[in-house]
Amino acid sequence: MMEQAVREFSALAIENQQGLLYGVSPKPLKCGLGLEIGGGLVFPEVNFTLPPMNIEESTWAEVLAHYDQMAEQILRRAVSLAVPGIVLEFELLPPMTERPEWGAEITSLLKRRLTACHEKHHLACALRVTPTDMRDQLKPPLMRSGPGWECLLRSFELCAEAGADILSVESIGGKEVHDQALMYGDFEGIVFALGVLAPRDVSWLWGEIGQVCAEHPGVIPGGDSACGFANTAMQLAHQKMLPEVLAAVVRAMSAVRSLAAFEQCAVGPSKDCAYEGPVLKAITGYPISMEGKSASCAHFSPVGNISAAMCDLWSNESVQNVRLLAGNAPEVFTELLAYDCRLMNAAAASAGGALQMRDWMTSSDEWLSPQAAVLSPSATMKIATAIVSADTPYHRTIAAGRVAVEILKDGVAEHRLVLSRKEQQWFTRIDEALQNLPEDEETLLRNLEPQYGSLYAKASYGL
């Protein structure tokens, strides 16, 4: 059984492209200590992590000292630059989810820092906490039971108790099939993972996260990310290992599984690494976090500017606590984000400025890569419209794939997007695969059973 959606999104919350702007969401979100996201300003979301070191009993004091130092320095820079608000994101490392008390201890430490800063400097702020989805420890993975799930659930509970304001996750249901399908360029398998397995898992998982939030007033269910799916494809394409065309189509299709979190309970801000965020914003009206050029501390990107065009939070993805000339890297990247946000907010303060700025950020990247081409406001509207026009997650995934192929093909036909011959050959492969997909997901499931049946546990998906 597929989890019943609590909310149906069958129409767009933002109906017109001109209304799809950074800093503004139809459903702004009040959270944390006096912060309103999506209410007119873009705020930095700073994410930070440890330098190379072992995480174990003997180093735990050192681990805590790193997080304390990072929080202190980030907030010092935020106050110094008079940012109007800030979100800190704590992404738990695997040992901190495996031992949920550790993740909760750091959550508590960070919240103390934020509270002290808010009280002293009146800085509006919030803490997002993202436990590691480690349900794939077993093969095939157990999503709804077993030690991985128990640690994940306990992490959500303890971090909520310890002071998290926003809970998020980069969930991995369906990834066990998607990884293989992606590597072999098997489009049917990709659609099965993204359109059948992943939405089932996201729906179930966010039903659980919603319960945790309900039991902890003030804690908000943020959103999910297709990081393990679409970002994997994007990064591999960036390294010339996969076709960029395939990765861009995967991106568009991945929005459907991330939307399933909102259908259950999520209210944003969606995760920074969810580049499908603009589609989610157009459909749901909830604010989103994005990352691009100022996340180069973590990875390179073909969407450095365009990814900011519709964001509500602007993130650096992840930065290690290492020393640079100016100071430690988390503080340095706080400054980068702060100035990015200042410019966006300054532009938005003048009449028509936000739209102009959005369009500059869009046109700087839009046709230089397929990934950027499916991230523009116009592409976002087309993909979002295709998704809400279809009924089930399976049909929505196919619809998103079809429209993404059209966007890219039109770009090539109009000589705006330049693609190599071998990239363009993938249009034919994807088109054929899309045309040959069965009408119903049950048939697809049966067809793919011999190839993928051993990789996933049916019970993990309510099948």
Place this chain on the structure above:
Amino acid sequence: MADLNELYDAILNGNAKKAHAVTEAALAAGAQPMDLITGSMVPAMDEVGRLFEEEEYFVPELLLAGRAMKSAMELLRPRMVASGEKLSAKVVIGTVKGDLHDIGKNIVGSMLEGSGFDVIDLGTDVSPDAFVAAVVERQPQFVCMSALLTVTMPSMKTTIDALEKAGLRTKVKVLIGGAPVTMQYAKEIGADGYSENASGAVGLVRTLMAEA
């Protein structure tokens, strides 16, 4: 006489069914396994590697070729064992303790397998003890370790130390890779090699095999 070009093309085009059928027919016609390997299969995989290096092939084409090679090898391996011919090296591969990222490791594993190596994949979050146990049990010539997180890189050193402590370090070559890993880090922790990409890893294993 077997048509070696047919087998070569089948592997180059990633057609596993065809590669299997052609190999079966060639063996029935009296072809020797080593002749098929050296005459068609290895040259085909070399060409696949070249096309990948020159960005003519993506990973899917590479892996499909590897799958075709594997399907042919499944027919050859029992005959080679029976006749006492030397098989390719064994490789134990895994993502180190604390790290759940496996896609890079999977690509390397698939490419090694496609190149004829016997790959034993230990999965992700593999403890030093599990690597040691696999070396004891499976007696590989190579141990390949992957890490994506900077905070899990130290597990590579811990694993090398565990191999040393178990008296196994000289029995295997240890190769490492992953986004944050560098050649300098490989040297620092006493690994035998590092590659920044999957095809380089295959080349490294081959080079070290040739030097052995």
